[in-house]
Amino acid sequence: MAGRAIRRTRFAPSPTGLLHLGHAYAALVAAEQADPGAFLLRIEDIDRERCRPDYEAAIHEDLHWLGLDWTQPALRQSDRMPAYQDALRRLEPLCYPCRCRRGDIRTALSAPQEGALPAGPDGLIYPGTCRHRSMTDLGADDVIRLDARRAFDAIGVAQLEFRDEIILPGQPHRISRDEFLDGIGDVILSRRGMGTSYHLAVVVDDSAQGISLVTRGKDLFDSTWIHVILQKLLQLPTPLYHHHRLIRDDAGKRLAKRDDARALRHYRQDGATPADIRQMLGFRPSDP
DSSP states (O other): OTTSOOOOEEEOOOSSSOOBHHHHHHHHHHHHHSOTTOEEEEEOOOOTTTOOHHHHHHHHHHHHHTTOOOSSOOEEGGGOHHHHHHHHHHHGGGEEEEOOOHHHHHHHHHSSOOSSOOEETTEEOOOOTTTTOOGGGOOTTOEEEEOHHHHHHHHTOSEEEEEBSSSSTTSEEEEEHHHHHHHTOSOEEEOTTTSSOHHHHHHHHHHHTTOOEEEEEGGGTTHHHHHHHHHHHTTOOOOEEEEEOOOBOTTSOBOOTTOGGGBHHHHHHTTOOHHHHHHHTTOOTTOO
16 A cells, blocks of 8 residues: 555445445445545434434345445444544534524525525525524534635635546546535534434544545535535545435435335345346446
8 A cells, every 4th residue: 555545435325224226336336435444334313313223233134235345333423523523612603593493594595585495415495594593502403504604714714625526537526615605504513302404423533533535425525514614614534525426216316214124134134146236236246
């Protein structure tokens, strides 16, 4: 490995359903792109209402059946709340509490404009209704939002950038401050009943696990901007990214966990082998 950094990757499923072909593809890509002994598993189980132990056990079973292994014990996000709370405390001067529900946001965005409502990688672009509030006013039912304007002021840059080795390899992707404010806005860093959010947890964990290459679907490309600004604010390294293609059904729709017909468990029960799954997903027999 002399002369270059170790390519350390991770597969990070949520135990809210059975793994399907799309998960298998993502896991195989991550394992294929990692250097020997540098493929890790993370269980993203911060949504305690939807996560189930039997789904978590099935993740381990299905991945081992595919022939994948990881050299460290799987990291479980539910064990990592102190780390997320510490990061949130560091970001608190740039945050504000928000009591708005989705219906409130939709109503605020609907008047007086017509047509499609502005949406970004974190959902509808928040109009800033609660931006005047102070964190000293935080209530039990509030979420915590990052004030993107103050965040850009804090890092002192006019744009963000990251590199992806699949999409425009060799060229940095860039987003300006105004593009971020208009297309992403004030994202949630702590959701009700969770104490954190996907965006905050994934940034903290990627750094803690030393992930140098983040592999994931193209549908998360725009979310990467949220992660980059959090990395800057928390003074964490920005890894290289690898946003791969998505596995879709016959109608061209991205597979979801509710699509049980394509769950790996069912293919196994029907007699499929790991080699069959690899071939189905476009890997050569010897891959990964």
